Amino acid sequence: MSKKLLYLPCLFFLIILLYFSFGFSLVYGEESEVRGKKSQAEDSLEAAYISLLEAERAGGDISGLVSLLNTALDYYSQADIALRSGKDEEALKLAEKAIEVTNEILEADVSIIVVSEHIEEVRFRNQLIISLGSVFFIIIFGFLGWSRFKDYYLQNMIGLRPEVVSDES
Numbered sequence: 825m826s827k828k829l830l831y832l833p834c835l836f837f838l839i840i841l842l843y844f845s846f847g848f849s850l851v852y853g854e855e856s857e858v859r860g861k862k863s864q865a866e867d868s869l870e871a872a873y874i875s876l877l878e879a880e881r882a883g884g885d886i887s888g889l890v891s892l893l894n895t896a897l898d899y900y901s902q903a904d905i906a907l908r909s910g911k912d913e914e915a916l917k918l919a920e921k922a923i924e925v926t927n928e929i930l931e932a933d934v935s936i937i938v939v940s941e942h943i944e945e946v947r948f949r950n951q952l953i954i955s956l957g958s959v960f961f962i963i964i965f966g967f968l969g970w971s972r973f974k975d976y977y978l979q980n981m982i983g984l985r986p987e988v989v990s991d992e993s
Contacts, residue, residue: 858912861919865900868926872896875933883944884936889929896925 872893879886903918 872926882940
């Protein structure tokens, strides 16, 4: 009878050991998934910020996208708070929302950059055409003006006749 009593605590200890080992591994697995999603959201936020800087340098209007970035940052901070509070599912959902918003920002930034580059090319072309046209007209009107001035000057010179002043003293 003493052997049966000895098996019972060992079996109980083994059951508790298995429960905690599987329980912790499941919790650790969820936690690593949440931490991975949070890390992915952080990387997306960084990429979105860099993309916004590039779009601003290209001359695009990013005011609406900045508010989207602030929304994504808010989701990220809420996910961080939820993760610290132990609300893994909520943290996972908030991190996914932050990733979705940053993906919208990245898509919009690409189109803003393309449009800004096209506008910059058109602006350069127009400035080049206006500059060349201005130089052309200045040269043409300069030659025409010089030609008219020269003709006028020569006509006046021909019209002048030198008079001989007699000195009768």
